Amino acid sequence: MNKENDTDSAPSNFIREIVKEDIASNNREGRICTRFPPEPNGFLHIGHAKSICLNFGLATEFGGTCNLRFDDTNPSKEEDVYVQSIIEDIKWLGFNWTGEIRYTSEYFDQLYDWAICLIKKEVAYVDDLDADEIKKYRGTPTQSGKDSPFRNRSVEENMNLFARMKSGEFSDGAKVLRAKIDMASGNLNMRDPVLYRILRANHHRTGDKWCLYPMYDFAHGQSDSIEKITHSICTLEFEDHRPLYDWMIEKLEIYHPQQIEFARLNLGYTLLSKRKLLQLVKEEHVSGWDDPRMPTISGMRRRGYTPESIRDFCDRIGVAKANSTVEMALLEHCLREDLNKRTARVMAVLRPLKLTIINYPEGQIEKITAENNPEDPKSGTRKILFCRELYIEQEDFMEDPPKKFFRLALGKEVRLKHAYIIKCEEVIKDRNENITELKCTYDPDSKTGGLTAGRKIKGTLHWVSAQHAKKAEVRMYNHLFVNENPANDQAHPTLNSGLNTDSLEILRDCRIEPALEEAKPGDRFQFLRMGYFCADLKEFTPDSPIFNRAVTLRDSWAKVTKQNK
Ligand code: ATP
Numbered sequence: 268m269n270k271e272n273d274t275d276s277a278p279s280n281f282i283r284e285i286v287k288e289d290i291a292s293n294n295r296e297g298r299i300c301t302r303f304p305p306e307p308n309g310f311l312h313i314g315h316a317k318s319i320c321l322n323f324g325l326a327t328e329f330g331g332t333c334n335l336r337f338d339d340t341n342p343s344k345e346e347d348v349y350v351q352s353i354i355e356d357i358k359w360l361g362f363n364w365t366g367e368i369r370y371t372s373e374y375f376d377q378l379y380d381w382a383i384c385l386i387k388k389e390v391a392y393v394d395d396l397d398a399d400e401i402k403k404y405r406g407t408p409t410q411s412g413k414d415s416p417f418r419n420r421s422v423e424e425n426m427n428l429f430a431r432m433k434s435g436e437f438s439d440g441a442k443v444l445r446a447k448i449d450m451a452s453g454n455l456n457m458r459d460p461v462l463y464r465i466l467r468a469n470h471h472r473t474g475d476k477w478c479l480y481p482m483y484d485f486a487h488g489q490s491d492s493i494e495k496i497t498h499s500i501c502t503l504e505f506e507d508h509r510p511l512y513d514w515m516i517e518k519l520e521i522y523h524p525q526q527i528e529f530a531r532l533n534l535g536y537t538l539l540s541k542r543k544l545l546q547l548v549k550e551e552h553v554s555g556w557d558d559p560r561m562p563t564i565s566g567m568r569r570r571g572y573t574p575e576s577i578r579d580f581c582d583r584i585g586v587a588k589a590n591s592t593v594e595m596a597l598l599e600h601c602l603r604e605d606l607n608k609r610t611a612r613v614m615a616v617l618r619p620l621k622l623t624i625i626n627y628p629e630g631q632i633e634k635i636t637a638e639n640n641p642e643d644p645k646s647g648t649r650k651i652l653f654c655r656e657l658y659i660e661q662e663d664f665m666e667d668p669p670k671k672f673f674r675l676a677l678g679k680e681v682r683l684k685h686a687y688i689i690k691c692e693e694v695i696k697d698r699n700e701n702i703t704e705l706k707c708t709y710d711p712d713s714k715t716g717g718l719t720a721g722r723k724i725k726g727t728l729h730w731v732s733a734q735h736a737k738k739a740e741v742r743m744y745n746h747l748f749v750n751e752n753p754a755n756d757q758a759h760p761t762l763n764s765g766l767n768t769d770s771l772e773i774l775r776d777c778r779i780e781p782a783l784e785e786a787k788p789g790d791r792f793q794f795l796r797m798g799y800f801c802a803d804l805k806e807f808t809p810d811s812p813i814f815n816r817a818v819t820l821r822d823s824w825a826k827v828t829k830q831n832k
């Protein structure tokens with residue numbers, strides 16, 4: 268899309284307005300170049316999706332470009348598996364970057380030269396203080412810092428030491444390069460921040476070439492400058508770093524991108540921090556980064572989320588300047604809306620209870636035509652098989668039903684979806700008083716679509732043929748944390764104590780209708796009345812089908828009752 272096509276129908280936000288004004292005033296020749304700059308130290312999460320949609324979305328909307336750049340300045344935490352997963356996730360979300368993938372590590376030589384430039388300008392120095400001492404000298408927000416005793420080294424001495432830092436003469440942490448700004452600045456980021464550290468770690472791309480690595484703060488702004496980024500969009504915590512980035516760009520006399528900060532996404536009942544998500548993975552509280560309970564893109568994909576639903580969510584939450592927490596219910600709503608349009612309705616019984624229709628002829632099998640999706644006329648129909656022995660959901664029968672229980676009870680009638688009205692005649696129990704079977708009768712004249720003789724049947728149940736249904740495993744997911752705000756949960760101060768112990772329930776004896784035999788990993792369905800489910804991307808096989816519950820139906824009961832009217 269180019270700028271002429273901007274219809275203003277897209278939901279606006281203050282960043283989009285800035286971009287529009289820049290185009291109108293031909294600022295930076297009217298060029299729009301954004302970037303998405305992940306650090307490859309974990310998998311992407313839904314917060315990153317917000318940033319991806321924003322950066323790629325602006326570039327697409329205004330005919331600009333958007334780079335993908337891996338900010339790989341910390342080799343001790345970064346790995347190629349993360350790079351690969353990030354690439355896969357961005358593509359899956361439906362975005363394409365401009366040109367080749369970029370890596371900050373490709374700029375290491377340039378960054379090193381710029382560090383020398385700062386030394387020569389007498390605004391950078393090699394410091395021998397160790398990390399603790401630097402911290403002590405730094406002061407506090409209310410108390411200014413102290414100059415390091417090494418602050419006034421000569422240019423020659425600094426040049427000499429910095430070169431020797433690069434050549435590997437000093438041990439890790441023995442020396443750092445610092446900017447020489449102002450130890451009394453009200454902004455702690457300006458109190459002579461560290462620019463380079465000695466670190467002997469194998470880098471996922473440069474291997475052992477370097478033992479000296481730039482700090483993120485020295486690399487980030489300069490990388491944006493190298494790429495001639497016009498709008499360098501980042502989250503609010505970098506607002507206080509902006510004066511430092513501006514300072515460096517000015518001293519180096521290089522191209523100056525405009526940094527704009529926006530509020531990061533926080534989502535209820537989960538955490539959006541790679542560090543904490545990594546802890547969940549490492550301590551095996553989840554099965555991996557792509558565990559369907561994780562707020563990662565890969566976890567959500569496995570759970571059954573669609574790229575469309577995630578993009579829709581990112582549109583709806585908008586972009587603001589103030590931090591807030593978005594309700595998980597909104598994310599689920601976006602998924603439900605999308606899946607409602609596109610998924611076939613099928614019948615699956617998650618907790619089976621046997622039901623025998625005693626007046627239905629033994630051995631008789633009826634093929635019933637069932638619509639696949641009332642929301643989608645093009646979705647067609649399929650055949651389902653009806654016979655004497657069926658399964659229904661255990662929770663759809665009650666011996667002592669309360670008044671408004673419109674499902675099955677002794678002596679009561681319900682409709683079986685797509686089929687007949689049945690009446691419960693007898694309840695069979697085992698020695699422990701568990702209900703093992705229901706004996707029912709059916710009304711042969713009550714077939715769906717036919718006459719019902721003016722009877723008011725309030726309940727409609729889903730079912731499967733006992734003879735034809737297949738066994739399946741279904742994994743039911745709930746919130747990962749008990750508290751809506753796990754990062755600030757007084758009752759559960761540690762990550763582990765706040766975890767919801769009921770976040771996963773595995774049902775191993777489910778029965779699914781035979782049509783599901785043709786499902787493939789990643790296929791999504793609405794199990795009538797039970798929610799939306801997705802054939803597991805990793806473990807589903809036709810012989811042992813495994814489905815993940817993506818999301819519940821808002822009000823499963825009202826919905827199906829309405830559909831049957
Ligand atoms: P985390 O705190 O999860 O480790 P991060 O900010 O360190 O996240 P990066 O890999 O540096 O992760 O992030 C890449 C981009 O994604 C950055 O521009 C960052 O601002 C953005 N981003 C990260 N988390 C969020 C979030 N929760 N909401 C919006 N944008 C985010």
Ligand code: MG
Pocket residue numbers: 306
């Ligand atoms: Mg980061």
